[in-house]
Structure formats: structure tokens, C-alpha cells
Amino acid sequence: MPIIDIHTHTFPDSIAPAAVDKLEKKASLVAVGDGTRAGLITAVEEGGLDFAVVDPVATAPRQVASINAKAPGFAHPRLIYWGAMHPRIEDISAQLDTVCAQGMAGVKLHPDYQEFRADDPSVFPLYEEIQARGLVLLFHAGVDLGFDPPYGGPPDAIAHVLDAFPRLQVIAAHMGGFLMWDQVETYLVGRENLFLDTSFCVGRIPQETFLRLINHHGAEHILMGSDWPWASPKDTVDWIRGLPLPSSQIDAILGKNAAQLLGL
Numbered sequence: 001m002p003i004i005d006i007h008t009h010t011f012p013d014s015i016a017p018a019a020v021d022k023l024e025k026k027a028s029l030v031a032v033g034d035g036t037r038a039g040l041i042t043a044v045e046e047g048g049l050d051f052a053v054v055d056p057v058a059t060a061p062r063q064v065a066s067i068n069a070k071a072p073g074f075a076h077p078r079l080i081y082w083g084a085m086h087p088r089i090e091d092i093s094a095q096l097d098t099v100c101a102q103g104m105a106g107v108k109l110h111p112d113y114q115e116f117r118a119d120d121p122s123v124f125p126l127y128e129e130i131q132a133r134g135l136v137l138l139f140h141a142g143v144d145l146g147f148d149p150p151y152g153g154p155p156d157a158i159a160h161v162l163d164a165f166p167r168l169q170v171i172a173a174h175m176g177g178f179l180m181w182d183q184v185e186t187y188l189v190g191r192e193n194l195f196l197d198t199s200f201c202v203g204r205i206p207q208e209t210f211l212r213l214i215n216h217h218g219a220e221h222i223l224m225g226s227d228w229p230w231a232s233p234k235d236t237v238d239w240i241r242g243l244p245l246p247s248s249q250i251d252a253i254l255g256k257n258a259a260q261l262l263g264l
Helices: 016-027 037-046 063-074 092-101 121-132 155-164 181-187 207-217 233-241 247-262
Strands: 004-008 051-054 079-081 106-109 136-139 169-172 194-197
Touching: 004 233, 004 247, 037 051, 037 079, 037 233, 063 079, 063 092, 092 121, 121 155, 155 169, 155 181, 181 207, 194 207, 233 247
Parallel strands: 004 051, 051 079, 106 136, 136 169, 169 194
Antiparallel strands: none
16 A cells, blocks of 8 residues: 655745745744755655655745646656645636646645635635536645734635535645644534645644544545655654554555545
């Protein structure tokens, strides 16, 4: 069974040092990697992973077409690229057509960096088209350490999206809502079309909370994610392997669920 990191980020080599430095200062974090494609490949190989999914964040609508057009040039046997998307692009259909034509399985939205609330009705036409194409939508969910509240992707907002789009396959990052796990239990657990990923959770979510979320939401809906370069794929895998869970559930979280979602 493959081991798959569903949640990683890279930057072009020319801007990676400055981008990582800026984000470290913004969120008071220390990165574990340099943010480059080569750095991610090394982290994947050293961690014993088979694949990592690269989830780009377009901070402006004009970036979407460029990011998506360049993605094939970064192809690597260990990396899987998802499409960039922005809630305020005007050519929704054209950009999603490009994502599909390039064989990408999903897109990433970050409500805080893209300055919207996940359940803003003005974004619903985008969700409708993502749903219609059978693409997966990854949301940053919960607190972002680089921003002050209110946050754009709290669990209740994601719940409203799921209510409005029952066929939309959604991944809510950071176990459904970073540092908002009580609200995850209230609004999100048990929803069939929702996956939770483990990105940036190692050492930050109490183990008893993590196990309770798995028990209530189902191990078949949990995906291993690290959030590299902000957290280590190897540390994430090792942490999951050390949990008091049946081996079948650990295998599902580490890669079986993601493989099915990605059609691998």
C-alpha cells in the first residue's frame, strides 16, 4: 500500500528562500524544509513515502492560469500536482477545464490568503463547477497562525458548503479546523463527502482529540498530510504509525484512502 502525503507546498526556486522567510516571520514559524521542489522530493524519499501532492495557493486571480500552465513542467514520479484556483477568477470554466485536461484530481483554496469566507454565496458558482467535474476541493480549515481572527475557513462555514453541495468531495485540512477541533466535532464529523487531513497536526493536536475524531468520523475519511515545508512528512508518518490504532486503519490513513481518492 502506498504512503501518500496529501498536503505539501513548494515555491519556484527563484523565490523559495524569500517566500519561506516571509511566511516564517508572518506566522512565527520555523520551516523544516527550503520550500523547493527538490527539497520536497528529498523529504519524500527520506521519509519512505511513495507520493506527495503539491497544493498551490494562488494569492491573486491572475496567478491561477500561470500556475496551472507551468505545472506539467514540474512533473516528477513522486509528485502529484493539484490545480490552483481563486474564488474571484472570471474564467472559472476555462481554468477548471485546464485542471481536468492536465489530469489533476483537485484544487486548493485558502480562505485567509484569498480573503473570503468559505460559505460566502458569491463563491458558490465555483463550487458548483468543481462539483460538476468531480474534482476534489481542499480547504485550509481553522486558524492560520499568520492571520488574526476572524478566520475564513471555520468548521461551521465548511459545513454550510457541504450542505449546499452534497456531491462535492471536500478535504478540510488540519483535521477539519486547526485549533478549532471542538467545532469540528460539532459541525463536521460523520459527513460522508468530507475527508480530514493531518497536516500541521503532529505535536499540536492532543492525541486523545485526534483519536476521538477518527473514531467519530471514521478512519476511512482521514488522510495523511504534513504541510511541508512547515512540517516533516517522516515525522507525520512516524506519529501516525505510533498511534494505538489497528494496522488496517493506519494503512488506510497513510495511503489507502488517498490512493482511492486520487484514482491511483
